[in-house]
Amino acid sequence: MSEQYICIGCGVKIQTENKDEIGYAPKSSLEKEDIVCQRCFRLKHYNEVQDVNLTDDDFLKILNELGKRDALIVKIVDIFDFNGSWLPGLHRFVGNNPILLIGNKVDLLPASVKPNKLIHWMKQESKELGLKPKEVFLVSAAKGYFVKEVTEAIEEYREGKDVYVVGCTNVGKSTFINRILKEVTGEGDVITTSHFPGTTLDMIEIPLSDGKSLVDTPGIINHHQMAHYVDKRDLKIITPKKEIKPKVYQLNEGQTLFFGGLARFDYISGGRRSFVCHFSNELEIHRTKLEKADDLYERHVGEMLTPPRQEQLDTFPPLVKHEFTIKEGKTDVVFSGLGWITVNEPGAKIAAYVPKGVHAMLRKSLI
Ligand code: GDP
Incomplete structure (x- = not known):
């Protein structure tokens, strides 16, 4: 590709080589006037967010960006792999922005694990790792357990601001956002992406009813993950x-x-x-x-x-x-x-x- 193309949805540089990487669009789309990356295309047409993965450097850029915004941060971890899916360093960047911590995949835990005990443990552990979430929730994005409660909490804590959803790869971030979208927009609604001003970090913005946005940040590859x-x-x-x-x-x-x-x-x-x-x-x-x-x-x-x-x-x-x-x-x-x-x-x-x-x-x- 000699010419550089930019996605009109999220501002990312378009590439046509690797489907799983950021900015992918099929070669045929380059002939179109308005080029969108596959991720924005899916969001626009199927109301669905898709995984993309990031390198460590890009992650630092994202963290920096989060610190500059006035927003609610929703951090997702996999409770089956709490420490492996923790995003180290987040607390140093978020400034005064409030954080909700979501432990996903609660459906996998054996019945003998008491949810309240786990929430308590997650709070303790977060504190030790330097993060002070406003609240901690357990959800199952796949089964839809407690998604409604979390949606309400997001609405409450964002106080009219944007919402950034962060998490490392495989924690179920896409599944979670897709659930939230159904909760917020209803199944049939088509939402549009819009350009994210001043960045090409391929965060995608999903408009909320009050003109604010729910922002999907790319999944971060955490090298400590067994996966x-x-x-x-x-x-x-x-x-x-x-x-x-x-x-x-x-x-x-x-x-x-x-x-x-x-x-x-x-x-x-x-x-x-x-x-x-x-x-x-x-x-x-x-x-x-x-x-x-x-x-x-x-x-x-x-x-x-x-x-x-x-x-x-x-x-x-x-x-x-x-x-x-x-x-x-x-x-x-x-x-x-x-x-x-x-x-x-x-x-x-x-x-x-x-x-x-x-x-x-x-x-x-x-x-
Ligand atoms: P992302 O990389 O963080 O966007 O993660 P995905 O949404 O693609 O999910 C990663 C994997 O976890 C997929 O195999 C999902 O089916 C699975 N997953 C996501 N949410 C849940 C959940 O609540 N429970 C279970 N058991 N699996 C989940």
């Missing part, structure tokens, strides 16, 4: 589709569990006890002896211990060991983006292994 290390075809294995069924393992000291080939849990010492595993129902768990675990992994990763796939092994990061002693009862050992193991009694010495770059941590149990 980046898994083949696209295997995402359905690690991403739960239904309520998680906890699986209880009675382990002796010196036993190991493998979660596919993506994570490993060593029970080092603390006497025979039970461990409650919360992972996607589709992810296979293998039990073995700790002394045999290294060898088993080496021989079987990519086949019995999968994902990852055989053909990914060259690029798949090594598993890194994180050792912990469980000091309090009811502690979760979290494998970011994959799941967690609840340990009921204190005193166990354990090790959690995750691909290099992904977080493993302890937290007070959600149950």
